[in-house]
Amino acid sequence: MAEITATFENTIETLLAAKRFNSLRDILTTMNPSDLAVLFENLPKDKIALIFRLLPKGLAADTFVEMDNDLQEMLIRGFSDIELREIIDEFYLDDAVDLVEEMPANVVKRILSQAASETRAMINEMLKYPEDSAGSIMTTEFVSLSPDMTVTDAIKNIRQTGIDKETIDTCFVMDSGRHLIGTITIRTLILADEQSKVGDLMDKNVISATTTEDQESVAQMFAKYNFMTMPVVDSEGRLVGIVTVDDVIDVIQDEATEDMEIMAAITPSDKPYLKTSVFEIWKSRIPWLLILMISATFTGSIITHFEDALASYVVLTAFIPMLMDTGGNSGSQTSVTVIRGISLNELNFSDIFRVVWKEFRVALLVAVTLAACNFVKLLIIDRVSIVIAAVVCITLAFTVLVAKIVGAILPMLAKKIGFDPAVMASPFITTIVDALSLLIYFSVASMLLNI
Amino acid sequence: MAEITATFENTIETLLAAKRFNSLRDILTTMNPSDLAVLFENLPKDKIALIFRLLPKGLAADTFVEMDNDLQEMLIRGFSDIELREIIDEFYLDDAVDLVEEMPANVVKRILSQAASETRAMINEMLKYPEDSAGSIMTTEFVSLSPDMTVTDAIKNIRQTGIDKETIDTCFVMDSGRHLIGTITIRTLILADEQSKVGDLMDKNVISATTTEDQESVAQMFAKYNFMTMPVVDSEGRLVGIVTVDDVIDVIQDEATEDMEIMAAITPSDKPYLKTSVFEIWKSRIPWLLILMISATFTGSIITHFEDALASYVVLTAFIPMLMDTGGNSGSQTSVTVIRGISLNELNFSDIFRVVWKEFRVALLVAVTLAACNFVKLLIIDRVSIVIAAVVCITLAFTVLVAKIVGAILPMLAKKIGFDPAVMASPFITTIVDALSLLIYFSVASMLLNI
Numbered sequence: 001m002a003e004i005t006a007t008f009e010n011t012i013e014t015l016l017a018a019k020r021f022n023s024l025r026d027i028l029t030t031m032n033p034s035d036l037a038v039l040f041e042n043l044p045k046d047k048i049a050l051i052f053r054l055l056p057k058g059l060a061a062d063t064f065v066e067m068d069n070d071l072q073e074m075l076i077r078g079f080s081d082i083e084l085r086e087i088i089d090e091f092y093l094d095d096a097v098d099l100v101e102e103m104p105a106n107v108v109k110r111i112l113s114q115a116a117s118e119t120r121a122m123i124n125e126m127l128k129y130p131e132d133s134a135g136s137i138m139t140t141e142f143v144s145l146s147p148d149m150t151v152t153d154a155i156k157n158i159r160q161t162g163i164d165k166e167t168i169d170t171c172f173v174m175d176s177g178r179h180l181i182g183t184i185t186i187r188t189l190i191l192a193d194e195q196s197k198v199g200d201l202m203d204k205n206v207i208s209a210t211t212t213e214d215q216e217s218v219a220q221m222f223a224k225y226n227f228m229t230m231p232v233v234d235s236e237g238r239l240v241g242i243v244t245v246d247d248v249i250d251v252i253q254d255e256a257t258e259d260m261e262i263m264a265a266i267t268p269s270d271k272p273y274l275k276t277s278v279f280e281i282w283k284s285r286i287p288w289l290l291i292l293m294i295s296a297t298f299t300g301s302i303i304t305h306f307e308d309a310l311a312s313y314v315v316l317t318a319f320i321p322m323l324m325d326t327g328g329n330s331g332s333q334t335s336v337t338v339i340r341g342i343s344l345n346e347l348n349f350s351d352i353f354r355v356v357w358k359e360f361r362v363a364l365l366v367a368v369t370l371a372a373c374n375f376v377k378l379l380i381i382d383r384v385s386i387v388i389a390a391v392v393c394i395t396l397a398f399t400v401l402v403a404k405i406v407g408a409i410l411p412m413l414a415k416k417i418g419f420d421p422a423v424m425a426s427p428f429i430t431t432i433v434d435a436l437s438l439l440i441y442f443s444v445a446s447m448l449l450n451i
Numbered sequence: 452m453a454e455i456t457a458t459f460e461n462t463i464e465t466l467l468a469a470k471r472f473n474s475l476r477d478i479l480t481t482m483n484p485s486d487l488a489v490l491f492e493n494l495p496k497d498k499i500a501l502i503f504r505l506l507p508k509g510l511a512a513d514t515f516v517e518m519d520n521d522l523q524e525m526l527i528r529g530f531s532d533i534e535l536r537e538i539i540d541e542f543y544l545d546d547a548v549d550l551v552e553e554m555p556a557n558v559v560k561r562i563l564s565q566a567a568s569e570t571r572a573m574i575n576e577m578l579k580y581p582e583d584s585a586g587s588i589m590t591t592e593f594v595s596l597s598p599d600m601t602v603t604d605a606i607k608n609i610r611q612t613g614i615d616k617e618t619i620d621t622c623f624v625m626d627s628g629r630h631l632i633g634t635i636t637i638r639t640l641i642l643a644d645e646q647s648k649v650g651d652l653m654d655k656n657v658i659s660a661t662t663t664e665d666q667e668s669v670a671q672m673f674a675k676y677n678f679m680t681m682p683v684v685d686s687e688g689r690l691v692g693i694v695t696v697d698d699v700i701d702v703i704q705d706e707a708t709e710d711m712e713i714m715a716a717i718t719p720s721d722k723p724y725l726k727t728s729v730f731e732i733w734k735s736r737i738p739w740l741l742i743l744m745i746s747a748t749f750t751g752s753i754i755t756h757f758e759d760a761l762a763s764y765v766v767l768t769a770f771i772p773m774l775m776d777t778g779g780n781s782g783s784q785t786s787v788t789v790i791r792g793i794s795l796n797e798l799n800f801s802d803i804f805r806v807v808w809k810e811f812r813v814a815l816l817v818a819v820t821l822a823a824c825n826f827v828k829l830l831i832i833d834r835v836s837i838v839i840a841a842v843v844c845i846t847l848a849f850t851v852l853v854a855k856i857v858g859a860i861l862p863m864l865a866k867k868i869g870f871d872p873a874v875m876a877s878p879f880i881t882t883i884v885d886a887l888s889l890l891i892y893f894s895v896a897s898m899l900l901n902i
């Protein structure tokens with residue numbers, strides 16, 4: 001939870017009880033929308049609407065956007081039509097679209113009926129873009145200029161139209177067919193000679209996304225090129241919207257969370273943990289546990305197959321957990337490194353041989369180190385026979401080698417055939433490596449112990 | 452690797468061989484610094500300096516910043532003093548600091564000797580801030596205004612001083628003692644009446660970081676408040692620099708990578724995988740593998756302790772991998788969810804009871820589902836006796852319960868006592884849960900099977 005001292009809520013409630021509305025409004029207007037949203041979530045439900053109405057319109061809209069969906073829905077249900085219309089008018093378009101996507105159908109109907117017809121048309125247009133596409137996170141509010149404007153014209157144009165735009169720091173230059181032909185920053189305009197033409201000052205080397213492009217690849221471009229905004233064009237190169245860096249930060253954090261969840265065998269969700277119901281959490285975790293539990297049966301059947309060997313050398317059983325864990329950990333180290341490299345676009349399929357060759361050499365070093373340490377430990381601390389120590393350590397070395405190679409190859413292959421590489425992380429690798437390590441163990445044992 | 456078609460390098464080399472320098476320069480100036488950096492890395496070493504000299508000064512500096520350290524060092528060693536001075540003059544200060552931090556001592560000495568004395572003083576000042584602090588990622592180049600300036604004065608001031616500043620989109624208002632008292636965006640200035648005072652227009656509600664604040668918490672504030680820039684003040688509230696959102700995106704990605712590496716039992720590093728030597732990779736992985744391997748000894752000794760029981764019921768051994776894996780996976784699901792919640796500031800220590808209570812209920816559902824499915828499978832497919840099936844499934848249910856509670860509590864406790872919660876992920880949880888699951892297994896077995 002965000003950090004707000006509990007006394008803040010007390011102050012608000014005390015002032016409300018004393019009907020000190022002016023002081024209340026003054027306190028609220030000093031706060032940020034995100035802090036206000038947290039504050040509202042902590043207030044008693046029956047006070048929220050009353051206090052929310054004290055906020056100035058702009059701040060009310062910004063705060064509303066930061067609230068969680070339950071609170072938004074509660075407020076909307078309490079709004080009069082006029083209140084609803086006023087707040088929708090204050091929204092940036094992309095926020096309105098987010099809201100419409102999250103609300104139940106009857107609330108959506110009311111929102112759309114209160115929105116200005118132009119806004120409604122734009123919301124409907126944007127709802128058509130696929131989830132997680134550049135189109136779905138863009139806003140259609142940006143400043144457009146034409147190349148034959150002078151700097152004075154351009155600044156005049158920005159003054160007239162800019163007040164409603166989400167960002168005016170970068171303006172977009174379009175030809176008469178609405179094709180994007182360049183960008184120009186306010187900074188360039190301010191620093192330039194007043195009579196120069198926008199077309200001569202603009203940066204023609206524009207990198208843009210298309211509406212259907214995946215938001216993750218858009219985020220990668222922001223990270224690579226240090227963008228603040230990025231234009232989005234349709235299939236004919238016409239400018240239809242812009243993505244701003246604040247939405248990209250959310251995308252980057254969400255994608256990292258999603259990768260971590262998939263790597264831990266959880267079906268990813270957008271909801272914060274504390275807001276997710278027990279049943280939903282169960283649903284996101286149980287399928288993978290079941291699949292992995294059933295897969296572990298193979299490992300069990302390998303043991304059953306070698307039951308006789310184990311019965312004559314019960315001591316071998318004691319090393320099964322260590323071999324399985326070390327194999328799993330070695331494999332996970334490699335697979336997580338490779339998966340993250342793929343996510344950050346540092347690795348792609350053509351690097352597979354370099355990666356495997358590197359991991360092979362790392363695995364050799366790791367295998368020798370672990371086997372040597374373990375050999376000494378087995379002889380001195382566990383006091384097993386040299387043959388048993390040899391069986392365990394040879395198995396350990398081969399398991400590490402196999403685990404690291406499997407951990408390197410599987411995520412790469414997954415990416416190649418269009419699966420999410422994150423699936424090939426610890427749980428999956430562990431299950432495979434478990435079976436392989438036992439096979440190696442019993443093969444080495446039968447050779448060295450003649451069983 | 453970033454995606455550039457191989458033919459681009461061919462074009463450059465062909466034009467260079469034909470000495471078509473003008474065309475070469477034209478092609479290069481259409482490209483972005485990041486793409487150019489990739490291009491230079493792919494070119495033959497002996498051509499790099501020659502082609503680099505074709506770039507216009509500003510683009511050369513921007514491209515240089517994007518290159519990896521080896522390439523930077525090679526170029527610097529080849530530069531004349533005049534060339535070196537020219538490129539340093541073009542750098543933003545924070546980039547110069549990054550460079551100085553990465554280069555070997557003799558190169559640093561040359562860089563500092565060629566930098567203007569004022570730049571040198573600022574570089575030295577910034578090198579004093581702790582690694583990963585707000586001070587270490589800030590730049591000291593920003594536009595400062597005073598509150599009694601008119602809008603016209605302010606814009607004139609920006610025109611005169613703004614050309615060198617990393618961002619002029621937000622300007623910072625200081626009193627005569629250099630204390631930060633407000634911010635104002637170019638957008639506000641452009642849209643405002645020309646005679647209004649900066650002090651009346653500025654936003655007084657400024658959130659700032661201190662120089663020693665952790666960069667991760669700075670990044671969280673950018674994400675929470677949708678900042679583009681954030682001021683950094685010293686312990687007396689005097690403005691000393693600003694952090695810009697492009698550096699924050701790098702911080703967010705690096706911190707996510709670091710968390711994933713720690714969760715996979717790897718000592719984190721800043722270096723891209725393909726640039727890290729085999730020995731360095733070995734060094735970052737081997738300590739954790741050794742620690743975990745030794746810890747697994749306890750699990751082994753539990754098995755040794757119950758050797759007799761296992762000898763009389765060898766069938767029990769076959770289910771050890773399934774019990775260990777399912778326990779580990781259940782625990783990891785919870786610990787990764789909690790660790791990520793802590794990283795994103797959605798969870799803190801005071802939530803521990805809510806988290807444990809939620810996980811307890813999820814664990815009950817998961818335990819019942821898994822145990823029921825497994826019971827049916829054991830009777831129908833594996834055809835074991837009802838008692839054995841009961842032993843396995845009771846153990847399974849308790850293991851899941853214990854694993855999820857341990858997975859919820861350990862990261863929270865780690866955070867509380869100042870450790871990185873990410874350490875308490877899969878490998879560590881697995882090791883603990885392995886031992887616990889075996890203890891449960893043998894206890895249940897001794898009760899139900901009378902051994």
